Amino acid sequence: MLLALPIVIPLVTAGLCLLVGRRVRVQRALGVLGAGGLLVAAVTLFARVWREGVLVLYVGGWRAPFGITLVADVFAALLVLAAALMHLAVSVYSLADLDGRRQRYGYFAFLNVMLTGVCGAFLTGDLFNLYVWFEVMLIGSFVLLVLGGQRAQMEAGIKYVTLSLLSSALFLAGVGVIYGIAHTLNMAHLSQRLAVAATSHPGLVTAASLLLLLAFGIKAAVFPLHFWLPDSYHAPPPAVTAIFAALLTKTGVYAIVRVFSLVLPPSDYLFGLLAVIAGLTMLIGVLGAVAQSQFRRILNVHIISQIGYMVMGVALLGSPDAQTRQLAIAAAIFYIVHNMLVKSNLVLLSGTVRALAGTEQLSRLGGLLNRAPVVAVLFLLSALSLAGLPPSSGFWAKLGVIQAGFRAQAYLLTFTALFVGLLTLVSMLKIWSAVFWKPAPEPCSSDDALPAAAGTPPARRRALLLVPSVVLLVLSIGIGLYPPPMLATARRASRELLDRAAYVAAVGIHAEQVEEGPFRAEVHP
Amino acid sequence: MFVILALLVGALYAAAFCLLLARTTTRLLFGLLLLGHAANLLIFSAAGLVRASPAIVPSGAERPPPGHADPIPQALILTAIVISFAVLAFAAVLVQRAHQASGTNDTEELRTTET
Numbered sequence: 001m002l003l004a005l006p007i008v009i010p011l012v013t014a015g016l017c018l019l020v021g022r023r024v025r026v027q028r029a030l031g032v033l034g035a036g037g038l039l040v041a042a043v044t045l046f047a048r049v050w051r052e053g054v055l056v057l058y059v060g061g062w063r064a065p066f067g068i069t070l071v072a073d074v075f076a077a078l079l080v081l082a083a084a085l086m087h088l089a090v091s092v093y094s095l096a097d098l099d100g101r102r103q104r105y106g107y108f109a110f111l112n113v114m115l116t117g118v119c120g121a122f123l124t125g126d127l128f129n130l131y132v133w134f135e136v137m138l139i140g141s142f143v144l145l146v147l148g149g150q151r152a153q154m155e156a157g158i159k160y161v162t163l164s165l166l167s168s169a170l171f172l173a174g175v176g177v178i179y180g181i182a183h184t185l186n187m188a189h190l191s192q193r194l195a196v197a198a199t200s201h202p203g204l205v206t207a208a209s210l211l212l213l214l215a216f217g218i219k220a221a222v223f224p225l226h227f228w229l230p231d232s233y234h235a236p237p238p239a240v241t242a243i244f245a246a247l248l249t250k251t252g253v254y255a256i257v258r259v260f261s262l263v264l265p266p267s268d269y270l271f272g273l274l275a276v277i278a279g280l281t282m283l284i285g286v287l288g289a290v291a292q293s294q295f296r297r298i299l300n301v302h303i304i305s306q307i308g309y310m311v312m313g314v315a316l317l318g319s320p321d322a323q324t325r326q327l328a329i330a331a332a333i334f335y336i337v338h339n340m341l342v343k344s345n346l347v348l349l350s351g352t353v354r355a356l357a358g359t360e361q362l363s364r365l366g367g368l369l370n371r372a373p374v375v376a377v378l379f380l381l382s383a384l385s386l387a388g389l390p391p392s393s394g395f396w397a398k399l400g401v402i403q404a405g406f407r408a409q410a411y412l413l414t415f416t417a418l419f420v421g422l423l424t425l426v427s428m429l430k431i432w433s434a435v436f437w438k439p440a441p442e443p444c445s446s447d448d449a450l451p452a453a454a455g456t457p458p459a460r461r462r463a464l465l466l467v468p469s470v471v472l473l474v475l476s477i478g479i480g481l482y483p484p485p486m487l488a489t490a491r492r493a494s495r496e497l498l499d500r501a502a503y504v505a506a507v508g509i510h511a512e513q514v515e516e517g518p519f520r521a522e523v524h525p
Numbered sequence: 526m527f528v529i530l531a532l533l534v535g536a537l538y539a540a541a542f543c544l545l546l547a548r549t550t551t552r553l554l555f556g557l558l559l560l561g562h563a564a565n566l567l568i569f570s571a572a573g574l575v576r577a578s579p580a581i582v583p584s585g586a587e588r589p590p591p592g593h594a595d596p597i598p599q600a601l602i603l604t605a606i607v608i609s610f611a612v613l614a615f616a617a618v619l620v621q622r623a624h625q626a627s628g629t630n631d632t633e634e635l636r637t638t639e640t
Binding site for chain 2 (some may be wrong): 127131135138142143146149150154157160166168175176179180185
């Protein structure tokens with residue numbers, strides 16, 4: 001039952017938010033309460049998974065592989081926990097960042113719809129169900145993106161919606177082909193049957209794998225499928241960008257990790273492809289940021305570059321050494337969690353700067369070190385964490401990825417990762433010096449200044465804007481100063497993820513079920 | 526039958542991508558619609574076409590009679606149709622609102638957010 005709570009709580013919260021109509025105060029209270037409840041459920045779930053091992057829930061009492069199965073291993077529970085934490089941080093931040101109209105017309109409801117989809121995607125053990133949760137997540141994110149109805153949001157919405165639906169259609173096609181090959185959709189069951197089918201029909205399995213990779217690649221915004229992200233993420237308010245940065249692309253990465261480590265049979269071709277994608281994603285992302293001149297856009301393009309590091313962890317699964325594979329996946333998991341904390345925090349801080357200065361153009365910003373020293377310090381520390389400098393979670397995350405890279409003797413990829421880290425640092429310092437260090441520019445009649453936003457907000461609003469950032473930064477530094485708990489979690493998650501037999505047994509698929517049933521190894525003529 | 530369906534799926538995909546690449550947002554919408562149909566038909570034919578009875582369990586029996594069709598692809602397609610219907614309804618409203626906000630349905634002119 002506990003397993004369903006991270007899905008049920010945001011769903012109920014979303015429903016209640018819609019039911020109370022336009023009463024903003026009630027919606028705000030419900031939004032924060034729901035997020036708090038989700039966090040409590042996520043912590044309980046994680047503690048239980050840590051104590052008792054993989055938890056399985058057969059929805060409706062239909063045992064695997066016949067019904068839909070929810071599965072929580074340490075990896076899934078950890079990501080639900082991180083998502084719940086980000087949800088609470090962004091919900092509190094939204095109280096101050098979002099205008100009343102957006103809050104009245106369903107912001108909190110659709111934020112929770114999105115969270116329902118995200119938690120469902122993390123917890124499901126069924127490939128088609130994963131597609132359904134992706135759609136739930138997407139419809140929530142569509143509304144969040146266009147809520148407010150500005151022209152930029154509509155244009156961003158059209159691009160984002162088109163690319164997302166394209167990705168969903170490809171995913172659906174991939175699921176169809178996989179069902180045609182294996183006649184099952186349960187991930188654990190697929191793991192066994194696709195391993196058999198990979199020897200009899202390698203071409204079909206590879207084609208289906210590529211369809212899935214293409215679909216998840218669009219969602220995760222990897223090169224060359226990344227172009228929609230910088231064009232759409234800056235249009236909504238910063239709080240929305242922050243939760244998108246924390247959850248949407250990471251759900252795509254989660255699907256890549258899950259599918260490539262558990263469901264699909266290992267294939268050197270695919271891992272080689274992933275290595276090329278990872279390297280180019282890192283490089284293109286960080287180079288693309290150079291061309292940008294707006295605070296939040298620079299950060300958005302960096303999301304792409306960071307995705308490259310996580311995909312690199314998956315690509316190193318191609319290594320013949322079991323220990324290297326485990327290290328690589330552990331590093332990728334550590335990186336995902338670190339990036340959720342730090343990247344969204346940077347976006348939140350860019351929103352705070354927007355609230356203080358009324359603009360996001362680097363050329364119009366400046367002198368904020370004197371006006372808002374707390375924001376300046378928070379940003380600097382988070383930026384150094386993103387670039388991978390100690391003492392922060394970013395240092396350990398990068399160290400893990402690079403260690404795994406050297407162990408796998410993927411030297412070109414690893415040196416790319418190191419080089420991109422350096423460029424990230426340069427890019428972050430560019431923002432820091434433009435926004436905080438350089439003297440404030442002459443005030444001019446700016447056309448994109450936000451009405452009533454410039455100037456110092458009242459103390460209560462400032463607190464709501466800053467508290468989430470402080471908490472997230474403390475967590476990041478905490479992980480950096482004392483990494484053993486987080487490292488142990490990532491290692492255990494990775495060990496579980498790579499032990500396919502244990503996962504399959506935990507879900508309750510027995511060896512004899514591979515033989516019986518409607519499984520046909522031969523494909524229709 | 527398989528060849529006809531395969532050609533049909535291919536034609537649907539081709540038409541969908543052709544429409545997606547067109548310059549007006551209305552065609553974009555129809556492209557997305559066809560893309561969903563193509564995927565559904567692909568699921569249906571990839572799961573295997575057989576002449577068989579529906580998988581209905583007679584009263585008193587434990588399982589459907591032998592020679593029944595696989596009900597799972599039908600369930601998948603049904604779910605996918607419902608989802609794509611809802612999402613396309615949203616997309617249709619979005620296209621209409623974007624037209625109101627920008628006064629154009631030419632995708633080349635919806636580029637003010639790019640750099």
